[in-house]
Amino acid sequence: GALPPGTERVQVPGEVAGAYDRNWVNTFDFALPVLVLTSGLALLVVVHLTDVYYGAFLEFWAVQLPRAAVLWGVFAAGGLVCRRYCPVDARGYILTQRHSWFKVNYTHKACVLAAYLVPLALPPPPRRGVGPGLALLLDLWTVLFALAALVQPLRERWAPLMLMFNALDRPEDRPHSLEWAVALNLLPGFLAVLAFQQVFALTGQRDLLYVAVLAAAGGDGVGEAVGAACGRHKYTVPALGGGGRWG
Numbered sequence: 001g002a003l004p005p006g007t008e009r010v011q012v013p014g015e016v017a018g019a020y021d022r023n024w025v026n027t028f029d030f031a032l033p034v035l036v037l038t039s040g041l042a043l044l045v046v047v048h049l050t051d052v053y054y055g056a057f058l059e060f061w062a063v064q065l066p067r068a069a070v071l072w073g074v075f076a077a078g079g080l081v082c083r084r085y086c087p088v089d090a091r092g093y094i095l096t097q098r099h100s101w102f103k104v105n106y107t108h109k110a111c112v113l114a115a116y117l118v119p120l121a122l123p124p125p126p127r128r129g130v131g132p133g134l135a136l137l138l139d140l141w142t143v144l145f146a147l148a149a150l151v152q153p154l155r156e157r158w159a160p161l162m163l164m165f166n167a168l169d170r171p172e173d174r175p176h177s178l179e180w181a182v183a184l185n186l187l188p189g190f191l192a193v194l195a196f197q198q199v200f201a202l203t204g205q206r207d208l209l210y211v212a213v214l215a216a217a218g219g220d221g222v223g224e225a226v227g228a229a230c231g232r233h234k235y236t237v238p239a240l241g242g243g244g245r246w247g
């Protein structure tokens with residue numbers, strides 16, 4: 001019901017915050033494919049100018065599609081876990097409550113960690129003209145490409161994509177789940193990964209990049225999952241947008 005005057009709404013894990021009822025062209029679900037397309041064209045220009053080996057169309061996707069497939073596999077596995085423990089609505093979205101035993105927070109963090117680790121854990125094959133910086137940049141673009149396949153008009157028309165999206169779509173983040181995961185986590189994180197990769201390459205310590213990613217993404221993922229499941233000391237923080245607080 002309505003809150004008393006002067007009372008801030010506190011959003012808690014598992015509680016559905018909104019619905020995907022806006023025209024998708026006015027949301028991040030439209031902006032993400034545009035970002036992927038424009039950045040992909042920019043990378044295509046770079047690839048052409050550097051005359052790299054895998055500038056050919058088939059050679060490019062032969063390298064990048066397996067990485068996207070691994071991510072989709074992780075997302076699908078997470079979606080299956082979510083549907084094992086949670087009901088879905090008529091459109092296929094997960095339904096939970098604040099007191100639900102299982103929360104999408106767990107699979108969400110696993111998917112975000114996979115988005116960071118797949119470009120690092122699957123080293124690309126040697127290619128003429130492709131340095132480690134460009135190779136990593138192309139792999140990070142592939143992560144965004146994999147996520148762009150989960151936008152609203154696609155996932156609501158093809159059940160496997162909705163299953164994958166279930167693993168990322170925390171009910172308390174709706175209708176901003178994809179936007180917050182990409183714009184507020186992955187994009188800034190990818191910029192940091194690229195910067196650290198260059199720094200560690202200068203010192204011959206590239207493997208330290210794995211430590212940084214595991215400490216940041218892995219630590220965050222484990223911390224939230226454990227806190228959501230076992231936390232006893234409640235606190236709230238201001239919401240990023242829309243007013244209210246998160247608890």
